[in-house]
Amino acid sequence: MMISKLQKTTRSVYTMRSVHRSATNALPTLVQHAVVERPAPQETVTASFGRFISGLGAEHLTPTVLQRSKRMVLDSLGVGLLGSTTEVFELALEHCQQMYAPDYISSVYGRTGTKLSPTLAAFVNGVAVHSMDFDDTWHPATHPSGAVLPALLAVSDMMPPNRKPSGLDLLLAFNVGIEIQGRLMRFSNGARNIPKRFHPPSVVGTMGSAAACANLLSLDPSQCSHALAIATSLAGAPMANAATQSKPLHIGNASRLGMEAALLASRGLEASPLILDSVTGVAGFNAFYEDYMPLPLNLDKDKGHSFLIEVQDIAFKRFPAHLGMHWVVDAAASVNKLLVGIHSGTVSASQVKEILLRVPRSKYINRPFPECEHQARHSFQFNACSALLDGEVTxxxxxxxxxxxxxxxALLSRVRVEHPADNPANFDRMYGEVQVTLDGGDVLSGRCDTFYGHWRNPLTNESLRKKFRSNAGAVLPRKQVEDLIEAVEALDDLQDCTPLLLQLQ
Known part of the structure; x- marks a missing residue:
């Protein structure tokens, strides 16, 4: 099909040239001047993204980018391994095993010896990563790693032994996937706030997965552009499914469908060449962000390009809940310490008359009486009260x-919520404040402006490894956990990524 298409295009060019020659015979000077003076067509935004994805190389990865992205890979693997113990992961895995014939190619998190087709492995592993809302978060708000890493591991699994990507290839493709997500979100001011309409990873995560896989598969610039355009048709999920078992499917689908988009583009499937451009009257990527104002991407490092992850670090969660919960938990934990001091080591609901939370206005994480784990992970009230009782959330x-x-x-029944005007629903500017009025009338307060784990106050390597050991250790033997840490930390030195892949089997 591609040959016939090329022949057809060539014939069209020849026809145009014959008409052009007849015209120049009649008006030689005018036509020749018109051809010479016609300005070169300006590169579209979509084409610039394709060229960017295809053209990035290991030389663009600075030590900071490598170090930060390896931390992301380690955290995402640990969260995914722990997520393989959840009910929602089990349901997704059973579905894939029963409804589709397995190809026994790509590994599944936490299931030694279990393999699926590459796209299904990307799906279930993506579900695992977000099954407990324990995965990393960026600003503008999205979960960047979970949509990208499972797809890249699945693609690596499907490559023959003599063509496995190096560790550096894997890190480059991973950073391409993260970069595309960040660039797309920074073209919208609205994207900077906690979302209301759709879950961002289901949109930009799908694009990031497609870009990462396209880079790893060494697609040419045109194919990379088509991969993004195809991915746009596969993207999106409404916020109504937040705080349900279906929310983790958003990450699983982003990983799987982005990978599918890249594989389809590699076969020659085409889509809109203007999908990322802001074209009047034609809805492309701007269907997701009404204030979307894109700019072309430039590969020239001399013109100031650097990976966004070099400029802004990632937020890593200390407990499995929506990122907004981490502010109120730290604030409430500080009040817990005061209560413990006053009441000789015990905290009881009988001591508390009222709890006031000052938090941003966001409906889907304002849940006064959560009834299940997924609602609890998205409840300011639940997380604040848990930290008041226990001093922490785990x-x-x-x-x-x-x-x-x-x-x-009892504590939940005494919570009142305020939304101060100076506390926007924005992960870069919000704060959490907890004010507890005791039965005797005393008032204790705690406030958190930047929790430990936020990009302004990142986890140390020691804290990140401790989190990984706890998560991965729930399903893997200790030696395998340590071998995984070693494989990730040495990823940029591996000639091929097989040692990493073997630790996940």
Missing amino acids: TQSFTADAIRRPELA
């Missing part, structure tokens, strides 16, 4: 028994 805070505690229910 994985165990979201078990059914913890959610149903009478003491917790």
Whole structure:
């Protein structure tokens, strides 16, 4: 098909040239001047993205980019391994095993010996990463790693042994996927706030997965552009499914469908050449962001290009809940310390008359009485009260028994919420404030402007490894956990990524 298309294009060019020659016979000077003076067509935004994805090389990866992206890879793997113990992951895996014939190619997180076709492995592993809302977060708000890494690992698995990508190839493709997400979101002011209409990873994550896979597959610039355009038709998920078992599917689908887009583009499938351009009267990527104002990407490092991850670090979560919860938890934990000091080491709901939370206005994370773990992970009230009682929030805070505690229910019934004008729904500018009025009338307050783990106050390498060991250790033996840490930290030195892939089997 591609040959016949090329022949057809060539014939069209020959026809145009014959007409052009007859015209120049009649008006030689005018036509020749018109041809010489016609300005070269300006590169479209979509074409610049394709050229950018195809043209990035290892020389663009600075030590800062390498170090930060390896931290992201390690955290995402740990979160995904822990996520393989959840009910939603089990449901997704059973579905794929029963409805589709397995190809036994790509590994599944936390299931030694279990393999699926590459696209299905990307799907279930993406689901695992977000199944507990424990994955990394960026600004503008999205979960960047979960949509990209599972797809890249699945593509690496499907490559023959003599063509496995190097560790540096994998890191480059990973950073391409992260970069495309960040660039697209920074073309919209609205994207900078906590989302209301759709879940960002289901949109930009799909684009990031497509870009990352296109880079790893060494697609040419035109194919990379088509991969993004195809991915746009596969993107999107409404916020109504937040705080349900379906929310993790957003990440799984972003990983899978972005990979599918790149594979389809590699076969020659085409899509709109203007999908990322702001074209009047034609809805492309601007269907997602009404104030979308794109700019071309430039590969020339001398003109100031650097990876966004070099400029802004990533937020890593210390407990599995929506990022907004981390502000109120740190604020409430500081009040817990005051309560423990006053009441000799014990905290009881009977001591508390009222709890006031000052948080941003965001409907889907304002849940006064959550009934299940997924709602609890998206509830200011639940997380603040859990931290008041226990001094912290952990994985165990979201078990059914913890959610149903009478003491917790009593505290929840005493919560009042305010939304100060100076507290926007923006992860770069918001704060969390907890004010507790005791039964005797005393008032205790705690406030958090930047929690530990935020990009302004990042986790140390020691803290990040501790989180990884806890998460991965839930499903892997200790030696394998340590081998994974070693493989990720040495990823840029690996001649091929097989040692990493073997640790996930």
